[in-house]
Amino acid sequence: xxxxxxxxxxxxxEFPLHPGYDWAQVAYLALLSRHLDELEEREGFVVYQFxxxxxELPQILLSQxxxxxxxxxxxxxxxxxxxxxxxxxxxxxxTAGMARAGNLSNGRDVGVVFNLPKRTGAxxxxxxxxVGGQYTPAAGWAQAIRYRVEQLGQKQHEGSIAVVLGGDGSxxxxxxxxxxxxxxxxxxxxxxxxxxxGYAISVQSPAQTPGANIAANLASFKNLHILQGDGCNPAxxxxxIETAVAYVRGGEGPALLxxxxxxxxxHAGHDNQAYKSEAQKEAEWRRDPIAALHDYLVPALFSEVExxxxxxxxxxxxxxxxxxxxxxxEADVAGVLDHVWHDPLAPAAVGxxxxxxx
Numbered sequence: 472x473x474x475x476x477x478x479x480x481x482x483x484x485e486f487p488l489h490p491g492y493d494w495a496q497v498a499y500l501a502l503l504s505r506h507l508d509e510l511e512e513r514e515g516f517v518v519y520q521f522x523x524x525x526x527e528l529p530q531i532l533l534s535q536x537x538x539x540x541x542x543x544x545x546x547x548x549x550x551x552x553x554x555x556x557x558x559x560x561x562x563x564x565x566t567a568g569m570a571r572a573g574n575l576s577n578g579r580d581v582g583v584v585f586n587l588p589k590r591t592g593a594x595x596x597x598x599x600x601x602v603g604g605q606y607t608p609a610a611g612w613a614q615a616i617r618y619r620v621e622q623l624g625q626k627q628h629e630g631s632i633a634v635v636l637g638g639d640g641s642x643x644x645x646x647x648x649x650x651x652x653x654x655x656x657x658x659x660x661x662x663x664x665x666x667x668x669g670y671a672i673s674v675q676s677p678a679q680t681p682g683a684n685i686a687a688n689l690a691s692f693k694n695l696h697i698l699q700g701d702g703c704n705p706a707x708x709x710x711x712i713e714t715a716v717a718y719v720r721g722g723e724g725p726a727l728l729x730x731x732x733x734x735x736x737x738h739a740g741h742d743n744q745a746y747k748s749e750a751q752k753e754a755e756w757r758r759d760p761i762a763a764l765h766d767y768l769v770p771a772l773f774s775e776v777e778x779x780x781x782x783x784x785x786x787x788x789x790x791x792x793x794x795x796x797x798x799x800x801e802a803d804v805a806g807v808l809d810h811v812w813h814d815p816l817a818p819a820a821v822g823x824x825x826x827x828x829x
Contacts, residue, residue: 487771489709492535494772497705498764500534501527502782504552505761506789507564512736516797517568521583522736526666527552528760529702529730532709533634533664536716537593541616541631544593545609548600549666550636551583558590561792571799578802588821593634597822602671603644606663609635610650613659613725632719634662640671643679655694658724662715665727666702668734673746686729694724702730703760705767733758 488494508522523530526549534556537544546553551564566573567580576586587595596608613633619625641647642665654661665685669676676683686699696718700711708730715728733755736744744752769778810817818825 488767489706489713491713492532492709494768497528497531497535498768498773498778498781499785500531500552500555501761501764502785503561503789504531504555506785507551507561508736510789510793511565511568514793517565519581519739520568521548521551521739523549523551523583524735525668525703525733525755525758525760528705528764529664529666529708529712529732530636531556532712533636533716534592536712537632537634539628539631539720541619541628542593543596543609543612543616543631543633545596545605545612545633545635546598547602547605547637547641548583548598549638550598551585553636554583554585554587554595557587557592557595559585559587561789562795565792565796566799569796569799570802571796572802573799577806579807603637603641603646605637606635606641606644606646606650607653609633609661610653610659613654613661614657616660617657630720630722632660632662632716634664634716636664636666638671639665639667639669639676639683639685640674640679641665642685643671651689651692651695654725655692658694660719660722661725662719663725663727664712664715665729667729667731669731670734670738672738672742673744684729686727689727696723696726697729698726699729700731702732703758703763705760705764732760735759 504523504527508524511517511520512522530550530553534553544553544557551559555564563574567575567585568583570578572578574580575588580586581600584598584600585595586597589595596612599605610633616628616631616633619628635650637647650661651663653659667676667685669683671679680688682688686697689695689697698711698715700707702708711728711730715726718726735755765778769775773781813819820826
């Protein structure tokens with residue numbers, strides 16, 4: 472098991488910024504995600520809201536590493552930063568939780584459970600809402616990569632990988648363990664990113680995982696490369712994510728990367744975190760990845776004035792998206808059953824054999 476800290480970074484740590492990322496875009500997307508979360512929490516017009524505050528940095532960094540044409544990602548309800556890094560637009564993020572017409576699902580999405588057609592980066596698999604349900608589809612995508620390369624001769628997909636994102640609570644699910652078994656026995660090109668915020672709703676990690684560290688518990692698991700570290704430290708997180716992705720791309724088998732992050736909001740919009748002491752919440756805010764990102768990029772990339780200008784630009788963009796989303800009409804319930812089943816007159820444009828002309 473590899474755990475990175477300031478003394479175990481690679482040679483790239485000598486540079487002021489890790490060269491493998493577009494840090495200006497990382498900053499923009501992190502602030503965009505944070506402003507969307509704060510707007511929804513403040514205004515309350517998205518009833519079932521799942522904040523990603525505290526989780527932004529690792530997800531956005533990972534989205535920038537998925538550059539192969541057949542990379543696939545399976546995500547969960549706290550993965551909006553990753554979706555933004557994969558091409559989701561702010562107005563789509565808002566209308567999805569408001570049952571408005573014209574968005575990605577025409578009003579069928581539940582909050583942050585998206586179905587995003589491929590735009591930039593990885594193909595994001597259709598999302599599910601249950602805890603742990605995201606894992607097995609990722610194993611299927613990893614198997615599809617191997618089948619296409621080895622059986623169909625599609626050599627252009629060599630080096631492609633599947634990634635799956637999950638919280639520490641999800642590692643107690645049957646989906647996680649089933650996928651772990653498939654990935655390790657078959658040595659699949661699959662990366663597990665576990666965002667460990669210490670809580671599954673109001674239940675602390677020791678009640679989900681003995682010792683509260685799934686990476687440590689899996690240290691003797693065969694055919695699994697394990698890394699872990701601080702997901703709030705930009706330099707460390709960037710190095711770990713690049714290392715994990717490179718390992719899986721190399722064809723050696725699956726990897727599990729556990730990154731610790733704070734959950735700076737309740738599990739969902741109605742959760743006031745009464746189960747946390749004020750001291751706990753203050754300690755979590757001291758680990759805010761946005762503040763750490765500011766310190767990493769100012770003055771290395773931005774001046775203080777430029778950072779403030781970026782914050783103002785992002786806030787204006789989010790407010791404009793709010794205005795557009797609230798002006799959109801509500802979805803027509805008459806079409807709620809459209810496309811539940813295959814329609815030969817309007818076949819699915821994404822996914823399945825029909826979209827590939829088969």
